[in-house]
Amino acid sequence: MTDVFLDPTKRGHWTTDQDVRWCPGCGDYGILAAMQFLHTELAADPATEIKKEDTVFVSGIGCAARFPYYMDTYGMHTIHGRSPAIATGLAVARPDLNIWVVGGDGDMLSIGGNHLIHALRRNVNMTVLLFNNQIYGLTKGQYSPTSEVGKKTKSTPMGSIDPPFNPISLAVGARANFVARTHDLDRKHMINVFRQAQAHNGSSLVEIYQNCNVFNDGVYDGIVKRANRDEMMINLVDGKPIRFGAENDKGVVIENGSAKVVNIADVGEDALHVHDQANPDPSVSFALSQLANDVNSATPFGVFRSVEHAEYASAVSDQLVEANNQMGPGDLDALLKSGATWEVD
Amino acid sequence: MGLQRPRDRVCIRPLDVLDNFGPKGRSLTDIADRLDSESLDHVVIRFAGDSGDGMQLTGDRFTSASAMFGNDLATLPEFPAEIRAPQGTLAGVSAFQVHISENPVHTPGDIADVLVAMNPAALKSQLTRVRTAGTIILNTDAFDERNLEKCGYEVDPRTDGTLDGFTVHEVAMTTMTVGATEDLDVKKRDAERSKNFFALGLVSWMYTRPVKPTLDWIKEKFGKNEAVVAANTAAFHAGHAYGETAEIFGHRYQVSASPKESGTYTNITGNVATAWGMIAAGQLAKLPVFLGSYPITPASDILHELAKHKNFGVRTFQAEDEIAGCGAALGAAFGGHLAFTTTSGPGVALKGETIGLAMSMELPMVIIDVQRGGPSTGLPTKTEASDLMMAMYGRHGESPMPVVAASTPANCFDMAIEAVRLALKYRTPVMYLTDGYLANGAEPWKLPDVSTLPDISVSFTTEKNGVDDDGNAVFHPYARDPETLARPWAIPGAPGLEHRLGGLEKANITGNVEYDPANHALMTDLRQAKIDGIKNDIPEIEVDGTGSGDILLLGWGSTLGSITAATNQLRKQGKNVDRAHLHHIHPFPANLGDVLNSYDKILVPEMNKGQLVKLVRAEFLVDARPLSKVSGLPFTAEEIASSAIELLEANAEGAK
Numbered sequence A: 001m002t003d004v005f006l007d008p009t010k011r012g013h014w015t016t017d018q019d020v021r022w023c024p025g026c027g028d029y030g031i032l033a034a035m036q037f038l039h040t041e042l043a044a045d046p047a048t049e050i051k052k053e054d055t056v057f058v059s060g061i062g063c064a065a066r067f068p069y070y071m072d073t074y075g076m077h078t079i080h081g082r083s084p085a086i087a088t089g090l091a092v093a094r095p096d097l098n099i100w101v102v103g104g105d106g107d108m109l110s111i112g113g114n115h116l117i118h119a120l121r122r123n124v125n126m127t128v129l130l131f132n133n134q135i136y137g138l139t140k141g142q143y144s145p146t147s148e149v150g151k152k153t154k155s156t157p158m159g160s161i162d163p164p165f166n167p168i169s170l171a172v173g174a175r176a177n178f179v180a181r182t183h184d185l186d187r188k189h190m191i192n193v194f195r196q197a198q199a200h201n202g203s204s205l206v207e208i209y210q211n212c213n214v215f216n217d218g219v220y221d222g223i224v225k226r227a228n229r230d231e232m233m234i235n236l237v238d239g240k241p242i243r244f245g246a247e248n249d250k251g252v253v254i255e256n257g258s259a260k261v262v263n264i265a266d267v268g269e270d271a272l273h274v275h276d277q278a279n280p281d282p283s284v285s286f287a288l289s290q291l292a293n294d295v296n297s298a299t300p301f302g303v304f305r306s307v308e309h310a311e312y313a314s315a316v317s318d319q320l321v322e323a324n325n326q327m328g329p330g331d332l333d334a335l336l337k338s339g340a341t342w343e344v345d
Numbered sequence B: 001m002g003l004q005r006p007r008d009r010v011c012i013r014p015l016d017v018l019d020n021f022g023p024k025g026r027s028l029t030d031i032a033d034r035l036d037s038e039s040l041d042h043v044v045i046r047f048a049g050d051s052g053d054g055m056q057l058t059g060d061r062f063t064s065a066s067a068m069f070g071n072d073l074a075t076l077p078e079f080p081a082e083i084r085a086p087q088g089t090l091a092g093v094s095a096f097q098v099h100i101s102e103n104p105v106h107t108p109g110d111i112a113d114v115l116v117a118m119n120p121a122a123l124k125s126q127l128t129r130v131r132t133a134g135t136i137i138l139n140t141d142a143f144d145e146r147n148l149e150k151c152g153y154e155v156d157p158r159t160d161g162t163l164d165g166f167t168v169h170e171v172a173m174t175t176m177t178v179g180a181t182e183d184l185d186v187k188k189r190d191a192e193r194s195k196n197f198f199a200l201g202l203v204s205w206m207y208t209r210p211v212k213p214t215l216d217w218i219k220e221k222f223g224k225n226e227a228v229v230a231a232n233t234a235a236f237h238a239g240h241a242y243g244e245t246a247e248i249f250g251h252r253y254q255v256s257a258s259p260k261e262s263g264t265y266t267n268i269t270g271n272v273a274t275a276w277g278m279i280a281a282g283q284l285a286k287l288p289v290f291l292g293s294y295p296i297t298p299a300s301d302i303l304h305e306l307a308k309h310k311n312f313g314v315r316t317f318q319a320e321d322e323i324a325g326c327g328a329a330l331g332a333a334f335g336g337h338l339a340f341t342t343t344s345g346p347g348v349a350l351k352g353e354t355i356g357l358a359m360s361m362e363l364p365m366v367i368i369d370v371q372r373g374g375p376s377t378g379l380p381t382k383t384e385a386s387d388l389m390m391a392m393y394g395r396h397g398e399s400p401m402p403v404v405a406a407s408t409p410a411n412c413f414d415m416a417i418e419a420v421r422l423a424l425k426y427r428t429p430v431m432y433l434t435d436g437y438l439a440n441g442a443e444p445w446k447l448p449d450v451s452t453l454p455d456i457s458v459s460f461t462t463e464k465n466g467v468d469d470d471g472n473a474v475f476h477p478y479a480r481d482p483e484t485l486a487r488p489w490a491i492p493g494a495p496g497l498e499h500r501l502g503g504l505e506k507a508n509i510t511g512n513v514e515y516d517p518a519n520h521a522l523m524t525d526l527r528q529a530k531i532d533g534i535k536n537d538i539p540e541i542e543v544d545g546t547g548s549g550d551i552l553l554l555g556w557g558s559t560l561g562s563i564t565a566a567t568n569q570l571r572k573q574g575k576n577v578d579r580a581h582l583h584h585i586h587p588f589p590a591n592l593g594d595v596l597n598s599y600d601k602i603l604v605p606e607m608n609k610g611q612l613v614k615l616v617r618a619e620f621l622v623d624a625r626p627l628s629k630v631s632g633l634p635f636t637a638e639e640i641a642s643s644a645i646e647l648l649e650a651n652a653e654g655a656k
């Protein structure tokens, strides 16, 4: 297999011969590139040695869900909303695999919301990438469960009236043990977050702010455009006080269970919340996730939480081993005779 | 479900029951052997009571004792729809019917010879199920004003002539049970709960059932709670002794052992047989078993049974919903496991989209539908076979899928293996139908020699199987086996065979996404041809009879017993009747058309409004007639026989 990885700096080894069919300028391209670079790196890294044949991308329906066709790995492009459930079955059957689940905000949070929360709570070994563009792209522009209230779309000409999900809050509430946010304009940041998500033993959720330049262009510009980043992106660094701002003069404190943006000059540096991503208490992660419920507030990026917890598929395997120890290996003849039997001569 | 739950009982000090129970110094079986008994060739007994009275357990035990005694038998448990219906009401009645015979038994019996009614509600709801001049055994302790009122009796039915013509035995079961446990340190309320064992003891005495298996079973089942063992044992003995000493039972009945093929037998329900068939299929296919499921009546017991046998490498996954159960199974199939999902009608409706994906991906999996009354929530605890059309056509697009159906509880084992064989060999989802009647019904099963079970293993593809335009070796996931039209099954972990499957139409051979209409037409035809080809790989349908009868009774599923019994009845009346039963419904056996075309009259009894009959009429242009029943209960032999006679006579008059 070594010939495949002769040149690990090239992402080409993980691309397929299929034409990529997203709209020109779509944020999905950047995410795909980050994923191919990451896998080239993971393949070359003796610590991971990820192989193509051991990698599976599972997706549902939507623009993002085309992702598996473009990764030269095993892949399943399934049905709308069900990819977390299908991937769960695969992960339980095959704990040896490197499994990624890809979907958009409609796929994961609307039709597939139920499967997503259960996959997260079970802590099955898979990395879920939630491409959040706050719109339905493939069906040509209806509002989504992450669209802001009042959004005018083809299905809501007078503006939408239902409040959106905050995907990070939702994931924390569903007991996800690894939760992170990144965005499609920063390949390095994406690769870094994806790498940690992949390394986490259990379900990981990564929300990616993704631009749909056709139906919801520039929705995140106020945050992720280079000129706005310093003031609007709160970088979560493990073990460090949370601070940001062009002058690095702002920070985050946690007061009465809520997270608040403060001027450091007002509270003093020692008052700042020191980010601890391994903190098992989900209320802190939740508080941080609530810093931004819209695209006009300073928004945290990076890893919100990364907590060790028993992984589901290995717990399933452990029970098989335990049953084997207790009852001995399965014997079909003995099974059939395990009830009351009698002989007829 | 009316089972005794040992953990609910209050724990009291251990004691030795047998020392505390009279008649002392005599073995009950000794006494039994000295008494005369009348010989019967068969009897149908119906146990009925409140769902908290433990009637299912009582029926089950009586069945097991009869099976071990060597009777042939069939059972029909009937549960109330509500788990906690108000005590003493008609809605809360739970019943269990068992038919035991020294001859082969095909049905749980059209009508009961004996009814054991533990309360007025049981009597009221079950009275129509007892034959004229049948025997009724009542627990008189339950016939108080409140209980009579609860089920709408204005006058005590024991006094107003309602029971005229029946042989009625009024037995104070609760009082006597409490009396028998008096010397034990058991609270009165707890002692009362053993009254079902009193009833069991009494009926066991009446029908000369062996005592020891039941006593052993009580010990094993309640062993952790010695007080409960003591109380139940005492109640059982008391019932047995009551039968012996009370004058009202002048004699006992003896149902002799049924002559059977030699071998080892066990008593099995359909759901357990299905679960064991799934385990066996895993062994025979040399694949780990994966079940993705969501609890639903009456299928949940398959999940429960499989979950007990993880030492076979069986993974059971209780999913968040029906869709996820099916989805997880499909994911496991992609990973190379033998994948199942189990459910009942409403669940099949939810799984439809995923089944469609499995057909498009051409991955093997088995969907098990334990049918119940529908539509919607319908009758969860009653049987019906009305999902056949859904199994055949209940998906969007052209999505042909094999459909197989079991005919008896024990046959569920064989058909589970057959469903898997087809799924693996043809890389397709397969729908396997049973129903509530098979699921909960029991019959003696001659255990197969496991070494004679078929090898149904297939191999994963590990090598590239094609070349691309540039002449490089590549893997083509949709290059088919020329004989079966099955595509290669390559699973993650196989280097060089990385490929992407999906629900979008795929190009023939390469499997790449392809929107070309001509390719779609070709792929649609290929998927259909693959399933059609299965008809050459399944047994031909066998006709029971001369092959030239005046009428053919054609059945599928759990009607086998009733149709067989009806056929025997009709033949006794001198009618020239043939019978055939389908286990493969899609595709049909290759000879079915020829068989049907050789009869002028075809009657198709079904527990639906005529679904198979529509399929055979459409496919073979034959004048098959429906006989339908949707009252939540299996056919009686009588219903089928009289309908057949009607059709035969219509023929004689030249009318149709």
Ligand code: SF4
Pocket (backbone or CB within 6 Å): A021, A022, A023, A025, A026, A027, A028, A063, A064, A133, A137, A138, A211, A212, A213, A214, A215
């Ligand atoms: S519609 Fe939007 S999300 Fe979909 S491919 Fe086009 S730009 Fe990307």
